[in-house]
Amino acid sequence: MEAKSDNKSAAGWRFDNSYARLPDTLFSRAAPVPVAQPALAVLNETLAAELGLDPSALQKGGADIFAGNLVPEGAEPIAQAYAGHQFGHFTNLGDGRAVLLGEQITPQGARFDIQLKGSGQTPYSRRGDGRAALGPMLREYIISEAMHALGIPTTRSLAVTTTGEQIAREGMLQGAVLTRVAASHIRVGTFEYANAIGDRAALEALTRHTLERHYPELAGADNPAQVLLGGVLERQAKLIAQWLCVGFVHGVMNTDNMALSGETIDYGPCAFIDTYDPATVFSSIDRGGRYAYGNQPNIAHWNLARLAEALLPLIDADKDKAVSAAENALGEFPARFRTHYTAGLRAKFGLVGEEDGDLELAQEFLDWMRMSLADFTSSFVALTAAAGSGEMTGPLNLGGGLPAGWYAKWTERVKRGRTNRSGIVEMMRKANPGVIPRNHRVEEALAAASAGDFSVMHRLLDALRDPCVETPGNSPYRDAPPSGGPPYRTFCGT
Ligand code: AMP
Ligand code: MG
Numbered sequence: 001m002e003a004k005s006d007n008k009s010a011a012g013w014r015f016d017n018s019y020a021r022l023p024d025t026l027f028s029r030a031a032p033v034p035v036a037q038p039a040l041a042v043l044n045e046t047l048a049a050e051l052g053l054d055p056s057a058l059q060k061g062g063a064d065i066f067a068g069n070l071v072p073e074g075a076e077p078i079a080q081a082y083a084g085h086q087f088g089h090f091t092n093l094g095d096g097r098a099v100l101l102g103e104q105i106t107p108q109g110a111r112f113d114i115q116l117k118g119s120g121q122t123p124y125s126r127r128g129d130g131r132a133a134l135g136p137m138l139r140e141y142i143i144s145e146a147m148h149a150l151g152i153p154t155t156r157s158l159a160v161t162t163t164g165e166q167i168a169r170e171g172m173l174q175g176a177v178l179t180r181v182a183a184s185h186i187r188v189g190t191f192e193y194a195n196a197i198g199d200r201a202a203l204e205a206l207t208r209h210t211l212e213r214h215y216p217e218l219a220g221a222d223n224p225a226q227v228l229l230g231g232v233l234e235r236q237a238k239l240i241a242q243w244l245c246v247g248f249v250h251g252v253m254n255t256d257n258m259a260l261s262g263e264t265i266d267y268g269p270c271a272f273i274d275t276y277d278p279a280t281v282f283s284s285i286d287r288g289g290r291y292a293y294g295n296q297p298n299i300a301h302w303n304l305a306r307l308a309e310a311l312l313p314l315i316d317a318d319k320d321k322a323v324s325a326a327e328n329a330l331g332e333f334p335a336r337f338r339t340h341y342t343a344g345l346r347a348k349f350g351l352v353g354e355e356d357g358d359l360e361l362a363q364e365f366l367d368w369m370r371m372s373l374a375d376f377t378s379s380f381v382a383l384t385a386a387a388g389s390g391e392m393t394g395p396l397n398l399g400g401g402l403p404a405g406w407y408a409k410w411t412e413r414v415k416r417g418r419t420n421r422s423g424i425v426e427m428m429r430k431a432n433p434g435v436i437p438r439n440h441r442v443e444e445a446l447a448a449a450s451a452g453d454f455s456v457m458h459r460l461l462d463a464l465r466d467p468c469v470e471t472p473g474n475s476p477y478r479d480a481p482p483s484g485g486p487p488y489r490t491f492c493g494t
Helices: 002-010 045-050 053-067 134-149 188-194 202-215 223-245 293-315 318-330 333-349 358-369 375-388 407-417 422-431 437-449 454-462
Strands: 027-029 040-043 079-081 083-086 091-092 100-103 111-117 157-166 172-182
Touching: 027 100, 040 053, 040 134, 040 454, 045 053, 045 157, 053 157, 079 202, 083 111, 083 188, 091 188, 134 157, 134 202, 134 437, 134 454, 188 202, 202 223, 202 293, 223 318, 223 333, 293 318, 293 333, 293 358, 333 375, 333 407, 333 422, 358 375, 358 407, 375 422
Parallel strands: none
Antiparallel strands: 027 079, 040 157, 079 100, 083 091, 100 111, 111 172, 157 172
16 A cells, blocks of 8 residues: 555656636546556656656556556546537537546646546446557557657657456457547537537636647737637648648547647547558548548648637627638638648758749649559658759659659759758658658557567657658668558547
């Protein structure tokens, strides 16, 4: 008992619970449900240290906390209420298998949600068991940490703990809990919920809380709801552009899976493209291609319209005025997205400065990739290598052969922009990571882990840590998958 109570604070936990001080319609008090036999499967020691936590104390006693068997001192666990449009249809949801322990305040004074996902039933569980399986929790750990290393805003993963319990899915699977770290878990669906229950005070408090927490520079504005909408829109425009530039497909961009902070959240059936095709869908349940790679900007725009609707009562007491202000704000999304996406493409192609034909030049290459089933990641790595070779006359290792004249056009354009070559190559290298969590590598790691061997996953995690630098350790992870076989499919894997 002695050791257990030491555990509650020894690791450096320093909780505040500002969300739990919001109007209580927004959440329910809910403790994690203890599990049979907590055991750490993976601990993110680097992240632990960033949070002001002691990695060795967590290695020793962290499993009990991460599995929900021991609530750390100062934490006030809650399940958050939210709604959401899932594949276009409005539903009431809430944390049905997660609890927010509280907000860890780092030694630098930053605030991070610490959430346990897979921690048992809550008042929002509906018919679910509140649990999660090991495979999908490790998958979220791997992909979210890869996204972080790629420089893309994302929730992060502090630990995965096995529970020693079996859960019933297609068959029986090992249960696990993911400890997720996020700027916050406030979603578009959180606002939809506050609006739907007609609790104006809660909607106002949530708006104020979100602005102060994520957009402090906008917090003093006359119309908080309107500036919040503008702020979120800008961050989402940038985020989706970043996704496209590395080939990421979220897979289930329901409004409950879009964070107001601008972080990527809720890794379910997500995956990275190998061959380039804007119509790529991995998720087995996305039959209409709603969340296809190339449709993500449209869907983000659609989701932001749902956020705008939820904010209407606060934007203006006069409904018509509110609608027209919201429409004006939303109308900016396509141009904002295009700005970020074009900037991202210019970096990928090594184009310094802005010329009229830049997008066409990029598009011609993208079209060629699609037609020739070229690998997205490897093609850009090859372009980067070409830019770095002599006078760009070196071999361009791109199997299928480019459209006539493209290489010369591109070379001329790069040279026109050149301030100095090493700067251009450096820019391209950063924009064209060679190591992404390739689907076949993720599957291989998960298969080994579910059989009790975590070493394959650890090698993959090491390789993903430095995606833009070629190292002996990561070179096996740079290759496209062997061709052939059925298209890759992901499952919502709950
Ligand atoms: P997700 O697919 O993780 O985004 O979850 C969508 C919604 O379903 C959220 O409200 C979850 O809390 C809920 N949910 C998913 N799996 C379960 C489960 N096993 N038990 C209870 N609720 C769940
Ligand atoms: Mg979700």
